[in-house]
Amino acid sequence: MKRIAESTVRRLSLYLSFLEEKDQEGVTTISSDDLAKLGGTTSAQVRKDLSFFGSFGKRGLGYSVKELAASLRQILGLSKEWRVCIIGAGKVGLALAQYKGFRERGFSVTAVYDTSPDKIGKPWDSQKIRDMADLKRDNADAPFDIAVLTVPADAAQQVADLVTGSGIKAILNFAPAQLIVPNEVIVREVNMAMELEGLSFALTNSQE
Amino acid sequence: MKRIAESTVRRLSLYLSFLEEKDQEGVTTISSDDLAKLGGTTSAQVRKDLSFFGSFGKRGLGYSVKELAASLRQILGLSKEWRVCIIGAGKVGLALAQYKGFRERGFSVTAVYDTSPDKIGKPWDSQKIRDMADLKRDNADAPFDIAVLTVPADAAQQVADLVTGSGIKAILNFAPAQLIVPNEVIVREVNMAMELEGLSFALTNSQE
DNA sequence: ACATGTGAACTGCTTCACAGCG
DNA sequence: CGCTGTGAAGCAGTTCACATGT
Numbered sequence: 390m391k392r393i394a395e396s397t398v399r400r401l402s403l404y405l406s407f408l409e410e411k412d413q414e415g416v417t418t419i420s421s422d423d424l425a426k427l428g429g430t431t432s433a434q435v436r437k438d439l440s441f442f443g444s445f446g447k448r449g450l451g452y453s454v455k456e457l458a459a460s461l462r463q464i465l466g467l468s469k470e471w472r473v474c475i476i477g478a479g480k481v482g483l484a485l486a487q488y489k490g491f492r493e494r495g496f497s498v499t500a501v502y503d504t505s506p507d508k509i510g511k512p513w514d515s516q517k518i519r520d521m522a523d524l525k526r527d528n529a530d531a532p533f534d535i536a537v538l539t540v541p542a543d544a545a546q547q548v549a550d551l552v553t554g555s556g557i558k559a560i561l562n563f564a565p566a567q568l569i570v571p572n573e574v575i576v577r578e579v580n581m582a583m584e585l586e587g588l589s590f591a592l593t594n595s596q597e
Numbered sequence: 598m599k600r601i602a603e604s605t606v607r608r609l610s611l612y613l614s615f616l617e618e619k620d621q622e623g624v625t626t627i628s629s630d631d632l633a634k635l636g637g638t639t640s641a642q643v644r645k646d647l648s649f650f651g652s653f654g655k656r657g658l659g660y661s662v663k664e665l666a667a668s669l670r671q672i673l674g675l676s677k678e679w680r681v682c683i684i685g686a687g688k689v690g691l692a693l694a695q696y697k698g699f700r701e702r703g704f705s706v707t708a709v710y711d712t713s714p715d716k717i718g719k720p721w722d723s724q725k726i727r728d729m730a731d732l733k734r735d736n737a738d739a740p741f742d743i744a745v746l747t748v749p750a751d752a753a754q755q756v757a758d759l760v761t762g763s764g765i766k767a768i769l770n771f772a773p774a775q776l777i778v779p780n781e782v783i784v785r786e787v788n789m790a791m792e793l794e795g796l797s798f799a800l801t802n803s804q805e
Numbered sequence: 806a807c808a809t810g811t812g813a814a815c816t817g818c819t820t821c822a823c824a825g826c827g
Numbered sequence: 828c829g830c831t832g833t834g835a836a837g838c839a840g841t842t843c844a845c846a847t848g849t
Contacts, residue, residue, distance in 0.1 A: 393802075394818065395795065402794040406773065420830065428775065432830085433820055440832060448826045448831045465794045466801025473793075480695065484688035488789070490773060496793050535796055558803075559796045565614065565698060567636065575799045577792045581696070584785045585681075585704050586610040586673045587603065588743055588767045591783045593674025594601075595766075602840065628808065640808085641842055648810060656848045657807045807849090814843070821836070827829090 397438050401461055403428045404435065408458040420451035467495045471534040474527075474557075476548055478503035478511070478518045481563060482539035486513050496535070500527065504544075521548075525555040535559045542566040605646050609669055611636045612643065616666040628659035675703045682741045682765075684756055685748035686711035686719070686726045689771060693745060694721050704743070708735065712752075729756075733763040743767045750774040 407427045411419060421432040421439075428435075439445055439457075442464050446452040462468055473496050475482045485491075486501050501513055504521045511518050519527065527533075536552045538545060538560060545564035552560060559575045562568055565582050615635045619627060629640040629647075636643075647653055647665075650672050654660045670676055681704050683690045693699070694709050709721055712729045719726050727735065735741075744760045746753060746768060753772035760768060767783045770776055773790050 393798075396818075398795050398798050399791050401798075402788075402791045403775070405794075406790065407775075421832095422830085431820070433822090434818095436830090436832060437819075444832065446831050449829045450827070451830065464798070466797040467794065471793075471797060471800075480692035481689075484692045485789075487688065490790060491793070494790050494793065495797075534800060535793070559800050561792055561796060567611070567615075573803070575796055575803065577796055579787060579789075579792060580610075581693075581787075582614065582698060582702050583607050583610045584769055584787060585679075585699070585702065585743070586613075586675065587606050588769060588783055588785055589674040589679060589703075590601075590606050590609075590672070592679075592742060592767050595781070595783065604840075630808080639842070641844090642840095644808090644810060645841075652810065654809050656809045658849075659808065808847105809849100810847080811845090812843105813845105814841105816841075817839090819836105819838075822834100824831105824833090826831080 391441065393441055397441065398465070400428060400430065400434070400438050401465060404438075405458060405461040405465065405467075408454050408461065412454050412458060416454055418451045419454050419457070421446070423451075469495070471496045472532065473498045473535045473537060474500045474502060474524070474533045475537045475539060476502045476521065476524075476552065477538060477540035477564075478505075478508045478513070479539060482537075483513055485537060485539065498537075499531075499533070521551065524551060528555040528557060533557050535561060537561045537563070538568075539563045599649065601649055605649065606673070608636060608638065608642070608646050609673060612646075613666060613669040613673065613675075616662050616669065620662050620666060624662055626659050627662050627665070629654070631659075677703070679704050679742040680740065681706045681743045681745060682708045682710060682732070682735075683745045683747060684710045684729065684732075684760065685746060685752075685772075686713075686716045686721070687747060690745075690747035691721055693747060707739075707741070729759065732759060736763040736765060741765050743769060745769045745771070746776075747771045 404424050421435040424435045425432045445457050445460050475486050478501050486498050491498055501518050502521045502524055503509055503518050508518050509520045536557045538548060540548050542565045545566040549568045549570055553570050553574050562576055562578050565580055568576055570576055612632050629643040632643045633640045653665050653668050683694050683706060686709050694706050699706055709726050710729045710732055711717055711726050716726050717728045744765045746756055748756050750773045753774040757776045757778055761778050761782050770784055770786050773788055776784055778784055
């Protein structure tokens with residue numbers, strides 16, 4: 390398959406959320422222009438994004454909300470449940486562990502890990518925080534698809550090594566550190582400092 | 598000033614974090630190639646990014662770590678303290694409120710707001726959670742530069758209206774909702790669903 | 806000799822505009 | 828006729844390559 394731009398994938402994800410919203414509202418048909426307005430883009434962009442994957446609309450009519458949503462779920466790989474573990478049982482990690490949005494979207498948080506004896510064994514939801522040392526064995530029993538890293542910056546690389554060493558192939562990294570991982574491992578960074586500094590820059594330079 | 602790409606700003610932010618790290622380690626001089634390797638980019642990219650703002654290096658030598666860091670802080674607008682409020686005293690909001698990385702980078706969280714009577718008045722750090730209804734008055738007394746939204750998706754637009762109505766000019770939005778705001782207001786979205794779905798897509802399509 | 810700074814070439818994402826089809 | 832799907836054009840961001848300064 391042709392390489393798809395990350396920006397395209399992000400927009401598909403956005404379109405899907407709008408479609409789900411519209412479906413809830415009972416809307417059955419939607420045009421590329423409607424989707425574009427919701428997502429702050431253009432109808433040509435919407436059609437181009439979809440065109441990489443096939444043709445989903447009816448000319449003169451638009452798209453079936455339900456059908457397009459189903460197609461996008463398929464494209465984004467959301468038809469299966471993804472098994473997610475969270476590494477780092479700090480405030481952010483535990484907040485994420487209980488975040489309902491995960492499960493709704495098919496991401497099922499099945500374990501939380503930490504290295505601190507203070508935290509290991511403590512309860513979260515209906516389970517207990519597990520020892521980081523068990524990750525490799527646990528993953529061999531029932532593999533995780535995605536590891537979410539919510540550890541301090543100085544521990545991030547070491548934890549990432551354990552994660553990739555266990556065979557996990559995707560990381561969502563909340564630690565403010567640039568991870569070095571094998572080629573086949575996919576990493577997405579969520580870097581708060583970067584977002585805030587982007588706002589800082591924009592505010593500083595907005596009064597021209 | 599010429600318009601600067603968001604990707605450039607994100608990289609500047611990244612370079613700054615590397616420079617701070619290197620400075621800690623006592624490194625005094627660094628080449629564009631060194632910075633590129635740390636950030637997973639190319640030396641030409643680093644030099645081009647910097648070139649938008651001036652010329653900071655010495656030919657044949659490289660950049661002074663301290664001087665370049667100072668320049669980047671200046672460029673990114675990090676020489677002043679930014680006043681930040683957090684809106685939504687749920688798990689994520691409170692986790693962010695106590696996140697040390699904020700203050701280290703010059704972002705000072707000075708208030709947390711909520712609408713729920715259960716939460717208003719409860720302590721966080723050395724302060725109390727304030728009533729959302731007080732935001733406008735509080736902001737008139739001592740303006741916030743940035744509002745961080747950690748509210749449920751269905752409340753996000755309404756809250757954003759209150760925020761922009763109070764005169765706040767920048768929003769970091771953690772709610773999975775596309776905000777509509779006046780032109781002069783700057784919004785950055787941190788959308789977990791999008792990040793996870795990006796990983797899902799990549800995992801689904803990685804085995805070619 | 807070495808690494809910066811930068812115009813020029815290139816790559817790839819976005820926008821345009823229209824043919825095609827319901 | 829309306830809206831999709833798509834080649835072609837346009838534009839923005841990245842990479843190249845070299846002249847320039849130390």
